[in-house]
Amino acid sequence: MGIVNADLQPQEYVNTPPTTPYTHVEFKERVSFNKKSLKLDDQSQEWQSKMRDLGHRLKQAKVGLIYFIHGTYAGDDPFGIANLIEQINHDFTPIVKEFIKQNMIDKMMEDCGNYTQEYVALFKKAIGNDICCERFIWSSENHHFARLRESIKLVSALANDIDTKMPSWGERVLLLGHSHAGQLFALMTNFLAQSPGVSALLAIGGKAGIDVSKFDEYLQKIRQVHLDIVTFGTPPRYGWGDGKYNLLNIINHRGNEFLAGAIDTMVFSTKHGDYVQQSAIAGSDTIAKTDTERMSDKKLDEILGKGNDMIGLFENLKARMRVPHYGKTILVDYKDNSTIYPNCFDTLFGHGVYTRYEKMLFNTQLIVDEMY
Template identity: 35%
Template sequence: MLTIEQFLLLVFTTILILGLGLYLWLRRPPPPERLPPRPTVPPVKYPVVTLKWMDDIPFHESAVLGQQTPQWRERMTQVGNTLKKSSVSQIYFLHGTFVGSDPFNVLPPFKNLMPSLAEQWEQIIEGKMKRAVDRLARDLGNFLPDYVRLFHEATGGDIPCQTLHWSSANHHWGRLQGALRLIEDLHQRFPEGPEGRILLIGHSHARQVFALFTQLLTDGPLGQELWKAIDEEQLGTTDLPLIARRLSHGYYDFVTLGGPLRYPFAGTDRMRFLHLVNHRGKGELAENMLNLWTTAGGDYVQQWGCPGSDTLATTHKERVVNRKLDALLGKGIDTRVWVHTVANKLRVGDVGQTILVDYGDQGGFKINCIPTVFGHGIYTRYRVMLFNMELICRYFYE
């Protein structure tokens, strides 16, 4: 028989345990987020547009905003206003192959030989290599820090702008690393998912980085296979698929500049695509393929960067991964495939709006292939910034 004191103690203990249990239940962490993927939509291809660049407003090569003409500054301000009215919240500039933070793929073998030392020096080495590339290439096929700074100031300084550096290695795995780095960077800036529209402008093989990015954000067959390969090779953190699923609910506008036709894009109802190609000719196919010394046909590298044109990775692990990715993304290294694809002379892909632009960099009787990088370096020159951005606004935001 319980005494009154024992009974009250039992009641008090029971209430305390129930209260503690209720508190812990209310404080439990939320269940893992399970966002449904954005529905994929069939790629849409719009009729090709042909234009000629008109150098009607001169650009002062100092790249200082205050030294530009009033007309140039006024029209860049209009570009900024259009972007803001269209809810553009972030702008990325992505370089192409051989102008990144590890253009010759030297860091992977360094990591294999001295992993602890490489971990301490990786960012320093990448920074030094990128600065060396910037001094050598300048604005020829390369987004300089001063280019991004000038763009940011000229458009009003309200929209965050940045370059995203990836290794720029010329093979599947290097580009897949670039796509994963883009996912990680977007997650750092938008932990709860992107707000507004994200404008991504990429030169050359940045097109393949964008294509892989769209595949990883969607739940299509190729995206699933890519995630499987990433998981098998332990190429990323385990939470990356969930992060990509969250990012898939953002709005993305992709602009490619001289991007070779390689990897397929995965479209959703929140993605748009615009492709600018330096081109001279009567039709949509590349012409004057033998007059490359004077760049008579436009951008020759856009043709040469087709399937089969990759270079050999510097480590055994990367070569193994690239062979696996060959089955998903097409042959990376294959001279026969490369020759056959170049002979097709294709300029236009199967998704988005392609604009064939004569940028006026033809040499005539002058050999100008080196200073123009065979017509591939024009897109990132300071003097065509205004023209390109007005095209982007016209086809995306007006």
């Protein structure tokens, strides 16, 4: 991994062999996780020792900051309710968002397709407590404009944390993103690379009220560190910007092929892996709540590809494309399939497995071995 040659153009859906490297791996729970308690001291000494060793390797690689970012529908405003309220009472919006995230999303989803506060706290302690670990919470709405708006917020938050929370020895930032968090990363790499089309994106955002006044300053701060980006179950959507960042895609997949399985009745037992990763592609977006956002989405369609387009979606699904056109991909059989119906609800159709506590050690080992 190293230089990623890319652009802002949306990914093309093909069923031909991938042009990017990929490999197959099977999940093996080397050490069991005690999910009855989320306290570090209640985990086995072997589990603690392995996580601590991985933390040492991360520190040796000068990783000074780790971000955990959830995907679509796991944020603080998945259906745009708080955004509507903001137009009436700006001061009330943060209260609504906090209530949605803490009292609805986190309690309902827990660690299924979601990074909880407890998960991040445990991870930080387990790797030695030396590396700053942060959650970035975004609205998680499922359309272009929301992802553009939240990617700009991500740039601001990341730049500030690099400036205030990065230890003096830190040179690298590890970004872990589930599902459409990967689209935020893709947009950010294009901002950093000043890809053709970025000016148009920012102009659309600015006209819709997004503050980009200090954006160049934030980008310059991020350019001073090295980014290591890991996506979990991210659907192939946006193009990635040129840059010397590392990109690793981890996808729940079963079988020795490079194509995703057919979307049929086997989806109820998650026979072929992550069905959301293969289906939340171009055309699958929801319609934004406000007129301003809907108008912005139409303009963004011309740059980022059709967002809401059911006919186009069904055509795109025919390719059954699993491996994205950017970075290196590891296809992991997480062993979450079952003959018991409907297994899909417990696994979010194979999409919720990555953030489970019992996968923490395996995923961290996979990332450290691959990147460091």
